[in-house]
Amino acid sequence: MERTSVIRKMAAELRTRPNLVDYEATRRGFNWEIAHDALAGLPGGALNIAYETVVRHAGGRLRDHLAFRFLGQNGAVRDLSYGDLAALTARFANVLRGLDVVRGERVFVLAGRIPELYAAVLGGLRAGCAVSPLFSAFGPEPIATRLNLGQGAVLVTTESLYQRKVAKIRGELTTLRHVLLVSEGGETSGTPTDVEGTHNLGRLMAAASDDFPTVPTRPDELALLHFTSGTTGTPKGAMHVHGAVATHWATGLYALDLHPEDVFWCTADPGWVTGTSYGIIAPLLHGVTSIVDEGDFDAERWYRILNEQKVSVWYTAPTAIRMLMKAGPELAKRFTFPQLRFVASVGEPLNPEAVWWGKEVLGLPIHDNWWQTETGGIMIANVPALDIKPGSMGRPLPGVEAAIVREGKDGVVEVIEEPDVEGELALLRGWPSMLRGYLNNEERYRKCFSGVWYLTGDLARRDADGYFWFVGRKDDVIKSSGHLIGPFEVESALMEHPAVAEVGVIGKPDEMVGEVVKAFVSLKKGFEPSEALRMELLAHARKKLGAAVAPKEIDFATTLPRTRSGKIMRRLLKARELGLPEGDTSTLEAGA
Ligand code: AMP
Numbered sequence: 001m002e003r004t005s006v007i008r009k010m011a012a013e014l015r016t017r018p019n020l021v022d023y024e025a026t027r028r029g030f031n032w033e034i035a036h037d038a039l040a041g042l043p044g045g046a047l048n049i050a051y052e053t054v055v056r057h058a059g060g061r062l063r064d065h066l067a068f069r070f071l072g073q074n075g076a077v078r079d080l081s082y083g084d085l086a087a088l089t090a091r092f093a094n095v096l097r098g099l100d101v102v103r104g105e106r107v108f109v110l111a112g113r114i115p116e117l118y119a120a121v122l123g124g125l126r127a128g129c130a131v132s133p134l135f136s137a138f139g140p141e142p143i144a145t146r147l148n149l150g151q152g153a154v155l156v157t158t159e160s161l162y163q164r165k166v167a168k169i170r171g172e173l174t175t176l177r178h179v180l181l182v183s184e185g186g187e188t189s190g191t192p193t194d195v196e197g198t199h200n201l202g203r204l205m206a207a208a209s210d211d212f213p214t215v216p217t218r219p220d221e222l223a224l225l226h227f228t229s230g231t232t233g234t235p236k237g238a239m240h241v242h243g244a245v246a247t248h249w250a251t252g253l254y255a256l257d258l259h260p261e262d263v264f265w266c267t268a269d270p271g272w273v274t275g276t277s278y279g280i281i282a283p284l285l286h287g288v289t290s291i292v293d294e295g296d297f298d299a300e301r302w303y304r305i306l307n308e309q310k311v312s313v314w315y316t317a318p319t320a321i322r323m324l325m326k327a328g329p330e331l332a333k334r335f336t337f338p339q340l341r342f343v344a345s346v347g348e349p350l351n352p353e354a355v356w357w358g359k360e361v362l363g364l365p366i367h368d369n370w371w372q373t374e375t376g377g378i379m380i381a382n383v384p385a386l387d388i389k390p391g392s393m394g395r396p397l398p399g400v401e402a403a404i405v406r407e408g409k410d411g412v413v414e415v416i417e418e419p420d421v422e423g424e425l426a427l428l429r430g431w432p433s434m435l436r437g438y439l440n441n442e443e444r445y446r447k448c449f450s451g452v453w454y455l456t457g458d459l460a461r462r463d464a465d466g467y468f469w470f471v472g473r474k475d476d477v478i479k480s481s482g483h484l485i486g487p488f489e490v491e492s493a494l495m496e497h498p499a500v501a502e503v504g505v506i507g508k509p510d511e512m513v514g515e516v517v518k519a520f521v522s523l524k525k526g527f528e529p530s531e532a533l534r535m536e537l538l539a540h541a542r543k544k545l546g547a548a549v550a551p552k553e554i555d556f557a558t559t560l561p562r563t564r565s566g567k568i569m570r571r572l573l574k575a576r577e578l579g580l581p582e583g584d585t586s587t588l589e590a591g592a
Pocket of ligand 1: 228273345346347348349350368369370371372373374393456457458470472473479482483484
């Protein structure tokens with residue numbers, strides 16, 4: 001090799017020296033003040049996510065640097081520099097002001113991964129509003145539930161999603177004052193102007209100024225609302241504050257190993273927390289370029305994106321990796337990934353074979369990491385500085401203390417010190433992106449804590465080397481394609497069908513997507529099980545809940561097992577479905 005190219009190669013290697021080289025020393029030397037000091041902040045101790053991610057960069061040397069490259073479904077590419085993004089967020093903030101939307105009001109966004117979504121999320125934050133991105137595959141019912149719970153004042157959506165999902169529930173959205181519609185295909189003709197408070201977003205944006213003084217929010221001021229599912233009741237609105245940005249910064253650095261020259265691709269949709277924390281905030285904080293694919297999963301398309309867009313850091317999910325594995329090695333062999341240098345995944349257990357598949361096909365093993373909506377950012381990870389233990393979630397990041405706990409005698413949890421013992425995964429409370437409450441549900445929030453510990457609801461174990469291993473969930477929530485689904489929400493939608501007497505919903509293990517949603521239904525008098533009724537119920541649920549949440553399977557049952565207090569025993573339904581021991585059935589109602 002020529003001397004100059006050797007030097008160039010060495011320089012490149014030096015540039016991409018992992019951010020986290022000595023795990024123990026970095027953990028010892030780290031505290032959250034360090035992360036806080038890396039942020040710019042605003043006068044008077046104020047902190048605003050939009051300022052940290054966009055505005056400060058646009059005023060400096062990153063002005064013309066690519067922030068996002070959007071790959072449209074139809075092959076169209078749209079690039080936004082940090083300067084462009086600053087202008088768009090200012091325009092959106094001015095649009096809100098023009099509509100008398102004030103600091104603290106809630107802005108919801110329901111859209112695919114289009115530039116307007118990103119401008120609205122960041123522009124809403126810049127205006128001091130709390131923002132809640134909703135998954136565009138939700139049906140009308142989950143949309144209405146979340147908007148009403150979150151007291152949405154503004155909804156940003158597209159004309160087609162509005163027509164398909166929102167128009168029919170508009171009357172139920174009592175707090176909603178404005179709907180801002182994105183015209184598809186540049187046309188504005190689809191925008192209904194007859195309903196008061198419905199506006200064409202493009203037109204308002206074009207007329208707005210691209211100058212806006214970022215609202216100096218407090219670090220503990222509400223910034224993002226992410227809805228997550230519990231076993232019972234309505235979804236929980238996890239409240240996240242502007243100060244969370246310190247976690248996004250530190251985890252972008254240590255868990256995703258972001259470097260300024262990176263091209264980063266987070267495949268998650270911003271309707272889920274990963275797509276906001278790591279599809280929007282963390283990469284912008286680090287001034288890197290993000291790829292956003294507007295299309296759905298397609299193995300060939302994904303390999304092509306990795307190759308053509310020269311992705312260097314890739315953050316994806318186990319279901320996607322399993323689907324790539326299924327697509328077979330022949331397809332993968334048609335592509336090379338010379339720029340790729342770090343791959344991570346999150347959301348559900350990553351099987352060891354998938355880690356090794358990464359090494360074989362992408363040339364890199366996959367670094368699994370763990371976190372949840374409530375933690376706001378990555379907490380436990382297989383970091384570059386440590387050997388990956390395939391099948392493990394890794395070790396706690398700098399600033400994070402994790403433990404395995406069990407309930408002690410007096411109801412206060414105690415830490416299990418011995419390795420390899422199963423218990424609940426807990427985190428020492430107080431990291432910056434920790435949720436600050438569930439909307440209107442103080443009691444449920446309080447239950448997340450015991451003394452100094454935040455209880456995750458996950459069962460896990462820690463090995464002698466300090467690696468954490470996922471065991472399962474403590475509750476009945478379902479993980480399907482990495483998305484958390486509450487059985488109660490599905491049961492409620494099915495109960496609305498006139499034939500249904502009672503419903504129990506479980507997650508049925510599935511090799512590809514982790515779990516599929518399966519419902520057991522007993523029918524009211526006068527209705528008989530039939531294939532036609534099964535199809536009708538599936539269609540009913542899909543229409544109400546949307547494809548992301550609706551059950552894939554429905555079985556009829558004459559009765560469902562209930563506790564003596566009348567609660568359907570999903571655990572038992574699941575055990576019976578899987579042919580597993582039924583466990584403790586002492587609370588089972590006689591005859592069930
Ligand atoms: P969500 O709040 O939707 O992000 O879901 C969080 C839940 O996903 C966690 O509580 C875990 O049950 C699961 N989860 C996330 N990451 C992992 C992982 N790396 N391995 C196993 N389960 C995971």
